[in-house]
């Protein structure tokens with residue numbers, strides 16, 4: 507099995523910059539690539555700021571950020587990024603034509619033994635990506651922000667080899683991540699499907715005037731949300747008693763709402779330019795705090811919670 511040391515990350519946006527950080531923190535040599543130099547400079551600044559947060563919380567030695575940053579080289583040339591890579595992940599826009607072209611280029615440029623991964627959330631890349639190494643093509647689906655969230659869904663294509671899956675699983679585990687392997691492509695994989703089901707219900711409650719955004723957040727955080735980190739969804743059913751679960755499933759008084767593909771509450775907010783933290787308000791008003799400040803506050807809480815769950819043995 508290959509021990510991965512050289513990594514290339516294509517796309518330095520929301521996901522790409524943080525992915526580069528994960529690999530560099532794990533000791534890898536990383537090439538981070540995007541279309542413009544300005545995007546790469548911004549990505550490096552964001553990584554530096556993420557690392558500073560870890561130092562501030564005593565989770566990283568103060569002398570480590572420059573060492574980690576030195577492991578990340580940036581380029582706008584995909585040829586430079588890919589030519590020595592053993593593991594490549596593309597985190598470019600979610601667009602079939604762009605991803606198809608990216609994989610063809612990577613296949614041409616990268617060493618034949620390199621594994622090529624996509625971070626796609628919903629695209630069945632196995633249907634349209636064409637390479638001479640289908641046994642080394644797979645999906646690794648990370649969660650934002652990848653340097654803080656442990657789960658990586660590894661999705662097998664029809665021709666992906668067992669060896670590629672094993673190499674990637676071992677690599678992700680070495681990086682402190684929690685890989686789970688999904689046997690075949692399904693849009694949304696596991697975690698986004700579960701989140702998607704909750705989103706449909708939340709917007710049904712909002713649109714029909716049953717609950718405010720605050721009610722929904724209190725209800726989810728102060729009830730099942732508290733149990734999920736300890737039990738997950740399925741072990742919780744064991745605790746509830748499977749006969750009780752069966753009765754609940756049989757109870758047709760509850761029927762999930764139809765997924766309508768839109769939400770009038772959401773549409774109204776968007777019309778007013780309220781897009782969430784990036785515009786200073788969305789369902790909530792953030793009272794003049796910048797997106798960076800809000801993200802940093804969120805990250806600090808996420809890190810503290812993750813460390814606590816690690817202490818409890820619930821996370822790697």
Ligand SMILES: NC(=O)c1ccc[n+]([C@@H]2O[C@H](COP(=O)([O-])OP(=O)(O)OC[C@H]3O[C@@H](n4cnc5c(N)ncnc54)[C@H](O)[C@@H]3O)[C@@H](O)[C@H]2O)c1
Pocket residue numbers: 516517518519520521522539540541542545596597598599600601604608625626627628647648649650
């Ligand atoms: N944002 C999330 O929460 C999230 C979570 C899991 C998976 N994903 C997936 O990850 C991928 C990236 O998402 P994102 O949110 O980081 O997007 P983003 O828009 O923040 O970043 C994409 C970056 O890719 C760059 N890019 C576009 N075409 C390129 C090319 N040909 N070569 C190099 N760079 C190119 C863009 O300039 C941009 O900087 C998508 O497939 C998305 O579905 C996103």
